[in-house]
Amino acid sequence: MAASPTPRPKPASAAESAAGQALAGWWQRHGHTLPSGPLAVAFSGGADSTALLHAAVALGHRPVVALHVHHGLQSAADGFAAHAEHTAQALSVPLRIARVDARPEPGQSPEDAARQWRYQALAQLASEAPAAAVVLLGQHADDQAETVLLALSRGAGLPGLAAMPERFERHGTGFGRPLLAVPGEVLRQDLRDAGHAWIDDPTNTDPRYTRNRIRHQLLPAWRGALGDAVPALARTARHAAQAQRLLDELAALDAQQVGLPPAIAALQTLSVDRQANLIRHWLRQCHGVAPSAAQLDALLPQVAACTTRGHRIELRVAAGFVVRQGGALHYTPSV
Structure with a gap:
């Protein structure tokens, strides 16, 4: 059979x-x-x-x-x-x-x-x-x-x-x-x-x-x-997304203390890493732009040095400028 x-x-x-x-x-x-x-x-x-x-x-x-x-x-x-x-x-x-x-x-x-x-x-x-x-x-x-x-x-x-x-x-x-x-x-x-x-x-x-x-x-x-990289790389993306959500939550907490746009004196009380995180958050959430690492590296020392009324801050970011207006940072798009 x-x-x-x-x-x-x-x-x-x-x-x-x-x-x-x-x-x-x-x-x-x-x-x-x-x-x-x-x-x-x-x-x-x-x-x-x-x-x-x-x-x-x-x-x-x-x-x-x-x-x-x-x-x-x-x-x-x-x-x-x-x-x-x-x-x-x-x-x-x-x-x-x-x-x-x-x-x-x-x-x-x-x-x-x-x-x-x-x-x-x-x-x-x-x-x-x-x-x-x-x-x-x-x-x-x-x-x-x-x-x-x-x-x-x-x-x-x-x-x-x-x-x-x-x-x-x-x-x-x-x-x-x-x-x-x-x-x-x-x-x-x-x-x-x-x-x-x-x-x-x-x-x-x-x-x-x-x-x-x-x-x-x-x-x-x-x-x-x-071996197959796809599962590991996709998992890396999920881990990075989780870490970014935590950084966004931290930035939101810091924004309650510093304000948006960021008050410079309050911003200076944060660690440099938290300053960078808050500035990225502010620019992304409020203005839809992302500063490069080089731009942040140039901006943070200017924030640290801003201790006098006449200190000037102006740094190009994307299609505009981060500037000092009074006691706070502001973002001004290019016209």
């Missing part, structure tokens, strides 16, 4: 997939704080956003809408939009498409230009009736690891090493990243097992982009020498 063939494991449903489990966990942490409205998924048609779209539909807690940004940067963009329409139709999910010209300005990197246009377009699409409660993004653990390595290459501090938060707000719209702990290959394998199609953006292999060089050159070399 011939042996029966070994049955293949049944493909996991979208709710049981790694993306489904990650989204369910994200919803448990954040869903109760969201306003009413559908869940919007930023849907490029790639593997990560495809897995997330299927997971959002399977979650079933809110109606789902797919948002697609046509960047107009390559001839394949029309095919991406057509694929997005086909997938959304198959899932009975409404699709909203924004067409933008994401070409960079002089001196601006293509990656930064595309990112800024994408967030603006997604926020605009999400605001359309009925307004979405949140826009879900498909960045996963590999993307988080690449972001940490980018930050390390630039000598970033804790905010940079914390990489991408799992929830944030931009252009008046809430965004969420439920998949930050899920490796990209796990998402793709789930899609293959379920028979779901996705598209690959050819620019993802273009070595002109720093992130692609990290993805295709640096991370494979790391794996060859030390």
Whole structure:
């Protein structure tokens, strides 16, 4: 009697997939704080956003809408939009498409230009009736690891090493990243097992982009020498984010004593490290700018030396200046 063939494991449903489990966990942490409205998924048609779209539909807690940004940067963009329409139709999910010209300005990197246009377009699409409660993004653990390595290459501090938060707000719209702990290959394998199609953006292999060089050159070399770096780097990001939250809490406590904008005499009573932490907090929270390490190194001695009424402080930070006005520091944007 011939042996029966070994049955293949049944493909996991979208709710049981790694993306489904990650989204369910994200919803448990954040869903109760969201306003009413559908869940919007930023849907490029790639593997990560495809897995997330299927997971959002399977979650079933809110109606789902797919948002697609046509960047107009390559001839394949029309095919991406057509694929997005086909997938959304198959899932009975409404699709909203924004067409933008994401070409960079002089001196601006293509990656930064595309990112800024994408967030603006997604926020605009999400605001359309009925307004979405949140826009879900498909960045996963590999993307988080690449972001940490980018930050390390630039000598970033804790905010940079914390990489991408799992929830944030931009252009008046809430965004969420439920998949930050899920490796990209796990998402793709789930899609293959379920028979779901996705598209690959050819620019993802273009070595002109720093992130692609990290993805295709640096991370494979790391794996060859030390094993899989993605879980460790993603864990580093979580540790850095936790440490940064503690520093923000400390800055908020110090701000109650020093005031915002910081009173110089009160600021001088803090240790130098707490002065630096409070100044970073003030500039980030109140003015949306981040001083470099060199700028802080130049500013702190000026604060320490400011003991007379006529002492002048003026230091360039981002597109403006930190100056002394009366007994406090102020930030003056350049006109």
